[in-house]
Amino acid sequence: MSLDLIVRGGTLVTPDGLRRADLGVSGGQIVDISPEIAAAGETLDASGLHIFPGVVDAHVHFNEPGRTHWEGFETGSRALVAGGGTSFLDMPLNSSPPVLGRAEFEAKRALGQQKSLVDFGLWGGLTPLNLDRLEELAEAGVVAFKAFMSHSGLEEFPAADDLTLLEGMRVAARHGLVVGAHAESDGLTRGLAEQVRAGGRTGVRDYLSSRPVVAELEAVGRALLFAEETGAALHLVHLSSGRAVALAYEAKQRGVDVSIETCPHYLHFTDEDVERVGAALKCAPPLRSGAVQEELWAELLAGHVDTVGSDHSPAPPDLKTSDDFFALWGGISGVQSTLNVLLSDGHAARGLPLEAVAALSALNPARRFGLAHKGRLEVGADADLALVKLDETFTLTELHDRWQQNPFAGEAYRGRVLHTLSRGHTVYHGGHFGPPRRARLLRPRS
Numbered sequence: 001m002s003l004d005l006i007v008r009g010g011t012l013v014t015p016d017g018l019r020r021a022d023l024g025v026s027g028g029q030i031v032d033i034s035p036e037i038a039a040a041g042e043t044l045d046a047s048g049l050h051i052f053p054g055v056v057d058a059h060v061h062f063n064e065p066g067r068t069h070w071e072g073f074e075t076g077s078r079a080l081v082a083g084g085g086t087s088f089l090d091m092p093l094n095s096s097p098p099v100l101g102r103a104e105f106e107a108k109r110a111l112g113q114q115k116s117l118v119d120f121g122l123w124g125g126l127t128p129l130n131l132d133r134l135e136e137l138a139e140a141g142v143v144a145f146k147a148f149m150s151h152s153g154l155e156e157f158p159a160a161d162d163l164t165l166l167e168g169m170r171v172a173a174r175h176g177l178v179v180g181a182h183a184e185s186d187g188l189t190r191g192l193a194e195q196v197r198a199g200g201r202t203g204v205r206d207y208l209s210s211r212p213v214v215a216e217l218e219a220v221g222r223a224l225l226f227a228e229e230t231g232a233a234l235h236l237v238h239l240s241s242g243r244a245v246a247l248a249y250e251a252k253q254r255g256v257d258v259s260i261e262t263c264p265h266y267l268h269f270t271d272e273d274v275e276r277v278g279a280a281l282k283c284a285p286p287l288r289s290g291a292v293q294e295e296l297w298a299e300l301l302a303g304h305v306d307t308v309g310s311d312h313s314p315a316p317p318d319l320k321t322s323d324d325f326f327a328l329w330g331g332i333s334g335v336q337s338t339l340n341v342l343l344s345d346g347h348a349a350r351g352l353p354l355e356a357v358a359a360l361s362a363l364n365p366a367r368r369f370g371l372a373h374k375g376r377l378e379v380g381a382d383a384d385l386a387l388v389k390l391d392e393t394f395t396l397t398e399l400h401d402r403w404q405q406n407p408f409a410g411e412a413y414r415g416r417v418l419h420t421l422s423r424g425h426t427v428y429h430g431g432h433f434g435p436p437r438r439a440r441l442l443r444p445r446s
């Protein structure tokens with residue numbers, strides 16, 4: 001028998017543990033995992049390396065079409081693969097138009113398939129403007145619906161009021177689709193922002209104080225209530241505090257169908273870094289104190305967090321330049337850094353097992369969004385692999401996203417991604433990229 005590729009001598013990181021084995025690839029899929037594969041075929045030497053399932057980043061804003069000058073499928077997917085990523089789920093904003101119906105979905109799908117280096121799925125929006133088009137989005141193949149419970153930053157993607165969220169969840173539940181919620185109270189964040197701004201205060205600390213943890217807790221509580229009421233599957237994106245994770249985890253224990261995402265920036269940076277770095281670290285919910293960050297880590301180490309997504313959301317420098325911190329675009333460029341943060345701050349610094357790194361970054365997001373062939377190193381799965389030199393410490397200098405205004409740059413990490421394969425093809429190797437082949441659209445249960 002001959003195989004397309006044999007990855008030899010690496011240590012596979014599977015949910016059941018680490019395993020030294022060869023990995024055989026045929027037709028883009030893993031077809032054999034054995035201590036020593038005898039078959040002939042092109043060989044990739046992975047001795048001394050750990051093989052992770054490629055990162056499944058369920059939360060990126062690549063913004064194409066319409067805001068490709070912010071980020072696009074080409075540059076975004078390059079940065080992703082350089083960080084060991086092999087699939088992504090793109091948010092319905094900040095592309096213009098946002099994905100609120102089938103036509104927008106199809107336009108984005110076509111561009112992604114032309115330009116992306118790896119397979120991807122698309123989120124659809126859940127807003128007051130398109131409640132009547134959720135069915136058509138479900139039929140078109142969205143992986144999930146995304147709702148903002150506070151202002152999204154864009155008029156064309158209004159926040160879901162309570163009734164919209166409740167009714168949208170009913171539709172999602174009928175279709176077995178997940179609803180992702182940006183959970184911050186609009187009333188609290190808006191009111192607090194008005195208060196400080198009325199006093200002429202527009203600095204970093206003023207912004208941070210306008211989006212306190214209580215605003216996250218209030219919205220998380222409401223989203224959980226609506227999910228419980230409707231039976232919808234809820235995915236809480238970018239939770240920033242340990243208390244919010246604990247609240248959601250408690251509901252999960254009670255039987256609410258909820259999954260919990262946090263992001264590399266909440267795990268790596270604090271409010272003091274925002275003061276030091278400025279615009280590149282502006283996001284919502286904002287970065288928290290060191291104490292809140294440790295509470296978040298404690299929840300993650302306890303196994304209460306399901307997924308880590310980058311929430312990569314860059315913008316051009318002019319939107320990231322202002323004396324008024326409120327006026328800056330909110331969003332962090334981190335699509336290249338998920339594994340680095342989990343391996344350095346998680347594994348090396350806090351003893352997070354490698355199996356948990358693989359689960360948070362690949363298996364759990366793939367499961368939650370029904371991507372049956374992604375996120376796992378097992379026979380029958382796509383050969384989406386990240387080869388990592390675990391004991392190497394390096395400083396991140398080579399960035400591949402469009403603007404490279406990247407807060408993770410210049411920092412030292414442990415565990416370097418050397419090689420990334422998508423369906424058995426090299427998409428990244430030592431600073432170089434493979435050619436785009438036609439990327440596949442990932443639909444739920446596909």
Ligand SMILES: NC(=O)NC(NC(N)=O)C(=O)[O-]
Nearest residue numbers: 061152153283284313330331
């Ligand atoms: N429109 C955005 O890209 N928003 C994103 N921005 C952040 N997180 O600051 C988000 O996920 O809310």
Ligand SMILES: [Zn+2]
Nearest residue numbers: 182237238284
């Ligand atoms: Zn958000």
Ligand SMILES: [Zn+2]
Nearest residue numbers: 059091311313
């Ligand atoms: Zn986002």
